[in-house]
Amino acid sequence: MTFVPDQEVGPYRIVSQIGRGGMATVFKAYHAALDRYVAIKVPVASFQANPEVLARFKREVKIIAKLDHPNIIPIYDVNEFEGTPYLVMRFVEGRTLREFLTQYKKPVSLTTIMTIMRAVTSALAFAHQKQVLHRDVKPSNIMLGNDGNVYLMDFGLARIVAEADATLSKDIVLGTPYYISPEQAKGEPLDERTDLYSLGVVLYELLTGRVPFTGESPSIVVYHHIASPPPPPSLLNPNVSPAMEQVVLKALAKDRNQRFASASEMMQALVQVVQSEAETPPPQAVPITTPQTAGAKPPTEAKPIEAPKRPFKSANSILLILSLLILISEIYLQRSQIFIFQWCPSFPVQPTR
Numbered sequence: 001m002t003f004v005p006d007q008e009v010g011p012y013r014i015v016s017q018i019g020r021g022g023m024a025t026v027f028k029a030y031h032a033a034l035d036r037y038v039a040i041k042v043p044v045a046s047f048q049a050n051p052e053v054l055a056r057f058k059r060e061v062k063i064i065a066k067l068d069h070p071n072i073i074p075i076y077d078v079n080e081f082e083g084t085p086y087l088v089m090r091f092v093e094g095r096t097l098r099e100f101l102t103q104y105k106k107p108v109s110l111t112t113i114m115t116i117m118r119a120v121t122s123a124l125a126f127a128h129q130k131q132v133l134h135r136d137v138k139p140s141n142i143m144l145g146n147d148g149n150v151y152l153m154d155f156g157l158a159r160i161v162a163e164a165d166a167t168l169s170k171d172i173v174l175g176t177p178y179y180i181s182p183e184q185a186k187g188e189p190l191d192e193r194t195d196l197y198s199l200g201v202v203l204y205e206l207l208t209g210r211v212p213f214t215g216e217s218p219s220i221v222v223y224h225h226i227a228s229p230p231p232p233p234s235l236l237n238p239n240v241s242p243a244m245e246q247v248v249l250k251a252l253a254k255d256r257n258q259r260f261a262s263a264s265e266m267m268q269a270l271v272q273v274v275q276s277e278a279e280t281p282p283p284q285a286v287p288i289t290t291p292q293t294a295g296a297k298p299p300t301e302a303k304p305i306e307a308p309k310r311p312f313k314s315a316n317s318i319l320l321i322l323s324l325l326i327l328i329s330e331i332y333l334q335r336s337q338i339f340i341f342q343w344c345p346s347f348p349v350q351p352t353r
């Protein structure tokens with residue numbers, strides 16, 4: 001069952017459908033008693049019928065609902081309407097990072113990247129402390145609120161939905177495979193480093209404009225996550241510094257022991273990179289003669305390094321002179337062949353005349 005505009009669902013009145021992902025349909029609804037708008041998420045149909053599944057859904061949501069953090073979209077309620085389970089959360093006015101990236105189409109500024117990373121690492125650090133994994137960190141689960149705040153949403157939802165469907169393995173990817181960690185792809189037990197890998201992919205995309213692995217089918221993408229080294233981000237964007245590249249590649253290590261141990265550690269590394277780059281002035285061309293005279297005006301702008309002048313012109317002239325000399329001497333030699341062969345009798349070729 002799906003909801004339709006103006007339908008009364010418990011205390012909520014459905015306003016419109018605002019989105020549909022691989023796992024759920026999202027509606028904007030109005031809660032008259034509290035005079036506020038909410039977002040209502042209705043999971044995919046396949047898992048709505050089973051009462052046991054419904055009970056588990058409610059149990060899992062209870063854990064997520066305890067995540068009270070400024071960068072996590074709060075959950076207000078979990079209920080069912082005529083057998084259809086639904087989840088009520090804060091309605092955030094804004095757009096997802098996915099929508100932003102699709103519309104913006106320009107390199108994202110470092111300030112914006114840091115704002116997003118600060119919010120998401122903070123949300124993850126908080127959840128991980130409470131032993132909750134997100135399992136599906138990706139741009140469509142990051143909301144950029146019109147209030148300037150950044151939110152991470154859909155905590156643990158991937159698992160809840162997968163668990164609810166007996167035909168799916170616990171950590172299977174229901175949506176996009178572009179952000180999946182190698183261990184998640186292999187169906188191994190997960191810890192917080194799976195979220196840090198996925199966040200590494202998001203960071204990679206923010207810096208380069210594309211995800212590290214693509215392919216013609218989800219299984220090819222998954223294979224790359226397990227086995228292929230990511231193309232260095234600086235190949236796609238030369239403005240990515242070696243230090244920043246190191247952070248990204250560390251987050252994307254196949255072996256989770258080589259990754260950052262926590263979300264805070266990852267953020268610290270990013271802050272260090274940005275700080276050290278702000279302190280280090282950009283490389284400048286060193287003038288050959290520095291004006292030493294007191295009062296002499298320092299150069300306001302570094303002169304671009306000139307490429308060394310290639311001696312094309314002089315080489316050409318030498319070549320021209322040499323060829324002329326050879327030509328003249330050949331003419332001369334032809335005229336004086338007899339003289340040469342007389343002078344040099346052992347020469348193998350006999351003169352023509």
Ligand SMILES: Nc1ncnc2c1ncn2[C@@H]1O[C@H](COP(=O)(O)OP(=O)(O)OP(=O)(O)O)[C@@H](O)[C@H]1O
Pocket residue numbers: 018019020021022023024025026039073089090091092093095096140141153154174175176
């Ligand atoms: N709390 C919310 N406030 C406002 N809009 C929301 C909220 N939650 C979700 N949305 C909107 O609903 C859309 C669909 O979200 P949903 O989580 O179902 O799909 P998804 O994350 O894009 O895909 P997937 O199912 O693969 O996770 C989002 O892209 C967003 O635009």
Ligand SMILES: [Mg+2]
Pocket residue numbers: 021140141153154
């Ligand atoms: Mg989502």
